[in-house]
Amino acid sequence: MNIGQQFQVFLGSIVLGMLFLCLWSLFNAFFYKLKKSIVRLPFETLLFIALAYLYHLFLVAVCDGVLNIFYPLAILIGCIIYQKFYSPRITPVFNRLVNKFLNLIKSLYNKVKKIYNKIKPKRRKKHAVKKNT
Numbered sequence: 134m135n136i137g138q139q140f141q142v143f144l145g146s147i148v149l150g151m152l153f154l155c156l157w158s159l160f161n162a163f164f165y166k167l168k169k170s171i172v173r174l175p176f177e178t179l180l181f182i183a184l185a186y187l188y189h190l191f192l193v194a195v196c197d198g199v200l201n202i203f204y205p206l207a208i209l210i211g212c213i214i215y216q217k218f219y220s221p222r223i224t225p226v227f228n229r230l231v232n233k234f235l236n237l238i239k240s241l242y243n244k245v246k247k248i249y250n251k252i253k254p255k256r257r258k259k260h261a262v263k264k265n266t
Contacts, residue, residue: 134196139203142196146204149191150211153184155223162227 160180167173188208192198 134199138196139201142192142201143203143207145191145195146188146207147211147214149188150208151215151219152211153188153208154212154215155219156180156184158220158224159227159231162224162231165231 157180160177164173164176189198192200192204
């Protein structure tokens, strides 16, 4: 592997590190209320497995799957760059988008619930039968 290819993979790893942390920020915006919950753990595990698989596909496509010690460091550099420069601007946007999405879901749920309540059959109250003993 020549130095130009290694430099491409290094820069690609920086960009992927920024993208991965951005996706994790979006994940955190969705699951903010479940911070210390066991429900969040499987979803977060699946997210990190998917991100590792995407990085593996990147390495296979660009440098035949060769992993150099500098590539995980480049991912870390990308994460630091994102956290330092882009996160203060992007995280509030994610929070607003998630709030709008959740409000849309709630309004759709309320509309469906209202329609269901109008069309569902009314239950009749059963009259209590008194037994004479």
